[in-house]
Every structure is written in structure tokens, then in C-alpha cells.
Amino acid sequence: MRSNDGTRTGGEILIDQLVLHGVKHAFCVPGESYLAALDALHDAPIKLTICRHESTAAMMAEAVGKATGRPGICFVTRGPGATNGSAGVHIARQDSSPMIMFVGQVGRDMREREAFQELDYRQVFGGIAKWATEIDDAARIPEIVSRAFFTACNGRPGPVVVALPEDMLTDRAVVPNATAFEAVETWPGLNDMSRLQKMLWAAKKPIALIGGSRWSEAASAAMMRFAERFALPVATTFRCQPLFDAMHPCYAGDFGIGPNPKLLARVKEADLVLLIGDRMSEMSSQSYTLFDIPVPQMKLVHVFPGSEELGRVYHPALAINASPTAFCAALEGLQPPNEIAWKGAADTAHADFLAWGEKATSQPGTINLGEVMVWLRDNLGPDAVITNGAGNFATWINRFYRFRRNNTLIAPTSGSMGYGLPASLAMKTLYPERTVVCVAGDGDFMMTGQDFMTAVQFGLGIIVVLWDNGTYGTIRMHQEREYPGRVVGTDLKNPDFVAYAKAFGGFGVRVDKTADFPAAFAAAQKSGLPSIIHLKVDAEPLTPGLSMSAIREKALSGK
Incomplete structure (x- = not known):
């Protein structure tokens, strides 16, 4: 009192x-x-x-x-x-x-x-x-x-x-309250934008890479308008796909782990890379092999809100200390050249993106996570939120799902296991009217799985799509590559996740073949309860088009 x-x-x-x-x-x-x-x-x-x-x-x-x-x-x-x-x-x-x-x-x-x-x-x-x-x-x-x-x-x-x-x-104590804070935007200087204008006019094969934080819906919209005026291909960095509408004609795809080879080649061949908001750390930089360090082989324009990052790893041709929101607003003042040297590049890049993720690749077993992601892509509304933690299962999300709006993918660029469930709880707390789907691996889910009870206690009707292959798949993949056939420390024995969900007071359903997933998802939605859809899958598929046995055989052959 x-x-x-x-x-x-x-x-x-x-x-x-x-x-x-x-x-x-x-x-x-x-x-x-x-x-x-x-x-x-x-x-x-x-x-x-x-x-x-x-x-x-x-x-x-x-x-x-x-x-x-x-x-x-x-x-x-x-x-x-x-x-x-x-x-x-x-x-x-x-x-x-x-x-x-x-x-x-x-x-x-x-x-x-x-x-x-x-x-x-x-x-x-x-x-x-x-x-x-x-x-x-x-x-x-x-x-x-x-x-x-x-x-x-x-x-x-x-x-x-x-x-x-x-x-x-x-x-x-007797002390007055502080005044309410507002974040301070850092704006690019006129000289910065003038230099960028000249660099874009001189470019032959430019591309933009966008990611990081301090974005807004207005910033994303401004970035899309800029891309349209300049016919510029734009790719999003690791787990930042919602910053740019996947169906926008200038979208070139996800530039994270295992990107489309055609997109990777496009970035490598670029003579100007406009990097906005991202640090370009290990994942998006393809383990620091993409750009020469410290001076990239192409002209790099690095826009970042923290000045301490500019020049720390990469020495850019133009460093702009600005938040993405302020910088994208300033882009409205730039004018494209009269003749766009790279005309048609964005259309080609977007077509490559669509082809790369249009249809699920075949894989061993009776459940194809690629087909599950395509079904979710085609049946969830554009404001549905996907969350995930860390694991190879996330590669199917990145390749086959298409994000249309801001804050529809909440996932850790840090690669932290166990993140998907807490993130889904947070998003359902913020946006109770939206569909929130946590895509999790079995090892990933069990890191924080006890807080499924939090979803039940607070009536947070999340849906967990749980990929259960009985192994720490990412580590097993590296293990087979480095020590083929010598499996140790990566096998998992899991509970009955349907019984797990029900024991907590939620809804649970098991799926043993892909064709049964739509009905299971509809049943989870109809229940209105926090739900687990347990996908019992084969351990062979590790990423789209890559199997456990293929990695092992390649390692054993020494190729």
C-alpha cells in the first residue's frame, strides 16, 4: 500500500x-x-x-x-x-x-x-x-x-x-519522476546522401542487403519505394526476411545460411553493395568469406546506427552513421540515373527467388517439412507470426515460407536453441488476435518446453509445429562431416509430445505423414488451446536436398 x-x-x-x-x-x-x-x-x-x-x-x-x-x-x-x-x-x-x-x-x-x-x-x-x-x-x-x-x-x-x-x-524517498524517453534517431548528412547518389549513378551491378534492428513499417515501405525507382535488387540478411515483402518485384531473397546459389553469385559479382542496418557478421557473411577484410573487393556502403561498428570489420567506401528508419526516409530524396545500367537485374533476381522456394524438395520419410511450410505459406494470413529457435529445421522456413509484413518472423540471429517457444509466447501476448506458430525441433523445444505451461496458464493460444527427428540435427550434421559414422552425444530419446501437451492442459495431435498436417493444424486452431502438432519424422533429411547418409558418404570418400 x-x-x-x-x-x-x-x-x-x-x-x-x-x-x-x-x-x-x-x-x-x-x-x-x-x-x-x-x-x-x-x-x-x-x-x-x-x-x-x-x-x-x-x-x-x-x-x-x-x-x-x-x-x-x-x-x-x-x-x-x-x-x-x-x-x-x-x-x-x-x-x-x-x-x-x-x-x-x-x-x-x-x-x-x-x-x-x-x-x-x-x-x-x-x-x-x-x-x-x-x-x-x-x-x-x-x-x-x-x-x-x-x-x-x-x-x-x-x-x-x-x-x-x-x-x-x-x-x-521523495523524488520526482523522470520524463518519458524517446529513442534518438541518427540521420544521414546531406554529403552522405550526395555521395551515395553519385556511387549509385556510377554502378553497373549494385545490390542492397538489409537487416538488423531499428526498422519500422515506414522504413520498410520507403525502402521498397526506393528499390522500385532504382529497379534495385534487395536481399534480406539472416532471419530478417519480414523487412521486405517477399512478393515485391525487387526482392532477391534471404541471404542467410545456405542462400540461393544464384543470389550468392549475384552478391559476389556486385560492384556496389548497399548494406543497411546489419553488421554482416558470421552467418550472412558466409563465415566472413563474402567480403575481403578489411577492405571489401567491391564498393561497400555501410549504413549502421552505431558508429562503433563502422570500419570495425569492414572498411567501407562510404560509412553512414544513421538508423535504418532515418536513412530510409532520406532515400526519398535520391533520384535514379536516366539510364539504369542494371535494368532487369531485379526482375531476374526475383524470378530466381521464386523458383528457389516455389516447390518443396523431395526428402526421405513420410513427412516433408518443405511441403508443410508451403502449406502454411499458402494458408496462413499475411499477419501470422512464425517464431523459431535454432536447428536445421529452420532452413525449411527460410527457403519455403514467404514473409509479407514486418514482425512476422521472430527468430534469433544469435542461433540460440529454445528461443522459439518464448518468442511465440511474447508475440501472442503482444498480438492476441494474430495466429502465432512456433516451428521447433525436438532438442530446441525441450530447452524451454516447461513454459508451455505458461501458455496454458495465461491463455496464449500458440501452435507449436514440433519437428521430432530424435537427434540434435545440426550438430549431427557437422559430426557426420568431420567424424563420419562415429555418432556420440547427439541422439535423443523424446517424450510423447501429444501426451505432454495434454498433461499441461493444452491440445496435442501427432502427424505421421504430410497429407495429415492440414487437418491437424485445423484441429489445433479449433481447440483454441495452446497446441503441439507432433511431426514424427525421419532423421535422414538435414536440410532441403541434403541427407545424413549423403554427408557421411561424402566424408568417408574424402571428396
């Missing part, structure tokens, strides 16, 4: 700041170390989702940050609670997503004695978070929380970790 004397507890001050900054959702696993903050949430207009594991709470917060561009919020308790949550912090770092993780801490009078579950969070998270700090004085909460929001969002977005000593949260 709040006092009438004008003072507030640290917990009350903290939650008041979150409300002020526009927070509508928070995710947590409760802990005695931040009870005063929990108590303040009791009367706050913030929807609190209680999770079964801190990694889920942190991943849900990261997914909200990824989707909205505003910090996702999670609370975890000290020690093991914080280290469990570190998985989500790492995703936010690599994916450039704004999030804030509040961590309960031991009382200030116990610090530096290694008290129960005590950790120094500045040290623990110093190499992962953009900023890790601890609040010693309740009167400084508005200042520090405001800084946390600005830090999480400005420049290259990322995670902030704020430790909350237990006794600080019960201290009372």
Missing part, C-alpha cells in the same frame, strides 16, 4: 518509472530479492507474465524488444536467476534488441561477503550487456532507469542489466 506522506518505496518508484516510459508487459520468475517491486506491480497497469524459467522470461523480453523497438522488460532473482536469464541477454546483444533485465540483489549491508546467491553483476554481465549497473540509492532510480531506456535503444540497441539491492527497494 502506498503512503500518504508523499514518500515512495524504491519498488514503487521503480514501477512508476516503467509505467511512465510506456511499459505494458513484463515477464518474470519471482524472487524474494525483489518482493517490494513485485508488490508495486500489484496495482500497476502492467501485465505481468510469470514464467517457469528465467531464460524464458528474458527471451520473452528480448522478443518484445525485437518486435517493438522499445525495451522488453524482465525481472529475475539474484544468483542462479540472473545466470539463467543470461541466455536472453546474450540474444539481445547479438540481435541488437533493446531489453532491460532487472535483477534482485543481496542487501547493501551484506555485499562483498559472498552472501547467499551474491554476484557482482557488473562483472557477470559486463562483456554481454551494453550497460550493467546497480542502484544504491532509491532517490536515483528515476535517473538510472531513464538512462537504461536510452542506452538500450540508442545507437546499436542492446541489453541493459540493472541490479536492485533488496533493502534499497524498501527504502522510502
Whole structure:
């Protein structure tokens, strides 16, 4: 209960700041170390989702940050609670997503004695978070929380970790609230855009690669208009497909893991690459083989919101420190050349993209995940959300599904297993009216599978399409390539996932052949419950057109 004397507890001050900054959702696993903050949430207009594991709470917060561009919020308790949550912090770092993780801490009078579950969070998270700090004085909460929001969002977005000593949260103070934050856009200079104009006019084979964070629907629309005026092929980097409508005539495809060989050749042959919003790290750069380092073999224009990234790996011909939203708005002022030297390239690139993912490739077994993805592509609405974690199963999503709108794929560029389920919970929390489908592997799902109960508890009607091949498929693929026939540590024995879903109070159905999938999906939708569609599949197919035995045979032959 709040006092009438004008003072507030640290917990009350903290939650008041979150409300002020526009927070509508928070995710947590409760802990005695931040009870005063929990108590303040009791009367706050913030929807609190209680999770079964801190990694889920942190991943849900990261997914909200990824989707909205505003910090996702999670609370975890000290020690093991914080280290469990570190998985989500790492995703936010690599994916450039704004999030804030509040961590309960031991009382200030116990610090530096290694008290129960005590950790120094500045040290623990110093190499992962953009900023890790601890609040010693309740009167400084508005200042520090405001800084946390600005830090999480400005420049290259990322995670902030704020430790909350237990006794600080019960201290009372009289302090005014901060003012509501708004992210600061970084705009390109007139000279930058003038130089870019000249480089585009001189180009013969340009292509744009877009990805990263700090995009918006308006930015994507502006990028598409720019591509139309310049007849420019545009590809999206690893797991960033929704930034550009897949059916737009200038869309060249997904430039992530295992891209269309024709698209890969197109990028390699380009004389000008316009890279917007992405760091071009290991996955999209094809393990750092695409561009020469430090000076790329073609002219590179690198547009990025954080100046520290420009020139860090690649020395661009033109570096532009700007957020994608601001930069794409500035593109409206550029004019195409009178004669477009690359005319027809976008049409060819789009045709190559359509042909690459039009029909599912054949594969061993009675269930073809490619055909499942084509069915989902043809039957889900354009605002349906797909989430996934890490595993070879995701290659079928990237090749055969077509994303039409922003925030319809929520997936980790960090390659974190277990992400798909928490991300689907977050998206169903944000967008309860939309269909949310989590595509997961068996090993991937079991990383965070206990939080299927969270979906049941909060009525989040997600649908999990669970690809069960009884193995850690990605690792098995590398194992067969490097140590053919010597299988160790990658086989899995799984539960009956239909019984699993039902035991939690959800809906479950097993599918043993592709033709049965549409009816199973319709039954899951009709149930209105959190659902698992258990696809019992053969272990042979690893990616579209690539089998386990083919990898092993090639490795054994020494080819």
C-alpha cells in the first residue's frame, strides 16, 4: 500500500518509472530479492507474465524488444536467476534488441561477503550487456532507469542489466519522476546522401542487403519505394526476411545460411553493395568469406546506427552513421540515373527467388517439412507470426515460407536453441488476435518446453509445429562431416509430445505423414488451446536436398 506522506518505496518508484516510459508487459520468475517491486506491480497497469524459467522470461523480453523497438522488460532473482536469464541477454546483444533485465540483489549491508546467491553483476554481465549497473540509492532510480531506456535503444540497441539491492527497494524517498524517453534517431548528412547518389549513378551491378534492428513499417515501405525507382535488387540478411515483402518485384531473397546459389553469385559479382542496418557478421557473411577484410573487393556502403561498428570489420567506401528508419526516409530524396545500367537485374533476381522456394524438395520419410511450410505459406494470413529457435529445421522456413509484413518472423540471429517457444509466447501476448506458430525441433523445444505451461496458464493460444527427428540435427550434421559414422552425444530419446501437451492442459495431435498436417493444424486452431502438432519424422533429411547418409558418404570418400 502506498503512503500518504508523499514518500515512495524504491519498488514503487521503480514501477512508476516503467509505467511512465510506456511499459505494458513484463515477464518474470519471482524472487524474494525483489518482493517490494513485485508488490508495486500489484496495482500497476502492467501485465505481468510469470514464467517457469528465467531464460524464458528474458527471451520473452528480448522478443518484445525485437518486435517493438522499445525495451522488453524482465525481472529475475539474484544468483542462479540472473545466470539463467543470461541466455536472453546474450540474444539481445547479438540481435541488437533493446531489453532491460532487472535483477534482485543481496542487501547493501551484506555485499562483498559472498552472501547467499551474491554476484557482482557488473562483472557477470559486463562483456554481454551494453550497460550493467546497480542502484544504491532509491532517490536515483528515476535517473538510472531513464538512462537504461536510452542506452538500450540508442545507437546499436542492446541489453541493459540493472541490479536492485533488496533493502534499497524498501527504502522510502521523495523524488520526482523522470520524463518519458524517446529513442534518438541518427540521420544521414546531406554529403552522405550526395555521395551515395553519385556511387549509385556510377554502378553497373549494385545490390542492397538489409537487416538488423531499428526498422519500422515506414522504413520498410520507403525502402521498397526506393528499390522500385532504382529497379534495385534487395536481399534480406539472416532471419530478417519480414523487412521486405517477399512478393515485391525487387526482392532477391534471404541471404542467410545456405542462400540461393544464384543470389550468392549475384552478391559476389556486385560492384556496389548497399548494406543497411546489419553488421554482416558470421552467418550472412558466409563465415566472413563474402567480403575481403578489411577492405571489401567491391564498393561497400555501410549504413549502421552505431558508429562503433563502422570500419570495425569492414572498411567501407562510404560509412553512414544513421538508423535504418532515418536513412530510409532520406532515400526519398535520391533520384535514379536516366539510364539504369542494371535494368532487369531485379526482375531476374526475383524470378530466381521464386523458383528457389516455389516447390518443396523431395526428402526421405513420410513427412516433408518443405511441403508443410508451403502449406502454411499458402494458408496462413499475411499477419501470422512464425517464431523459431535454432536447428536445421529452420532452413525449411527460410527457403519455403514467404514473409509479407514486418514482425512476422521472430527468430534469433544469435542461433540460440529454445528461443522459439518464448518468442511465440511474447508475440501472442503482444498480438492476441494474430495466429502465432512456433516451428521447433525436438532438442530446441525441450530447452524451454516447461513454459508451455505458461501458455496454458495465461491463455496464449500458440501452435507449436514440433519437428521430432530424435537427434540434435545440426550438430549431427557437422559430426557426420568431420567424424563420419562415429555418432556420440547427439541422439535423443523424446517424450510423447501429444501426451505432454495434454498433461499441461493444452491440445496435442501427432502427424505421421504430410497429407495429415492440414487437418491437424485445423484441429489445433479449433481447440483454441495452446497446441503441439507432433511431426514424427525421419532423421535422414538435414536440410532441403541434403541427407545424413549423403554427408557421411561424402566424408568417408574424402571428396
